[in-house]
Amino acid sequence: MSFVRFLREAECVPHLINIEHIEDCLGRIVPGTVPKENDFYYKHFLSDVYSKEMDKNSETKHEGDPGLLFFEFQMSIARIAW
Numbered sequence: 001m002s003f004v005r006f007l008r009e010a011e012c013v014p015h016l017i018n019i020e021h022i023e024d025c026l027g028r029i030v031p032g033t034v035p036k037e038n039d040f041y042y043k044h045f046l047s048d049v050y051s052k053e054m055d056k057n058s059e060t061k062h063e064g065d066p067g068l069l070f071f072e073f074q075m076s077i078a079r080i081a082w
Contacts, residue, residue, distance in 0.1 A: 003068055003076065004050055017080060019047045025079050030072050036064035 004022060007013045013022060023046045032038035040046065045064065068076065 001046075001049065001065055003073065004046065007080075008050075012080070013050075019050045020044075022080070023047055025076060029075050029079060030066050030068060032064075032066055037066040040064035040066065 003026070004013065004019070007017075007022065013019055023041060023044065026046070027041035032041060
C-alpha cells in the first residue's frame, strides 16, 4: 500500500497509469506466496483500498499485503517506466 501511496503522491496514479495496471504489474513482479497474498491481487483488493482509503492519512497494514523488498520496488518502477 505504501508503494501505491507513493505513486499517488508523485501524481503517477491516475494521471499516467491507472490502478488496475499497477495491480497487474505488482501481481507479476511480486507474486503471492500464500493464499491471502494471491487474494490480495486477484480479488482486486488493491484497487478497492485505493478508491476507499487513499484519501485518509493513516498508513495501515492490510491482511494479505505482500509488501515490497527494495529490488521489487526497483523492478516495479522500471516496469512502469518501460
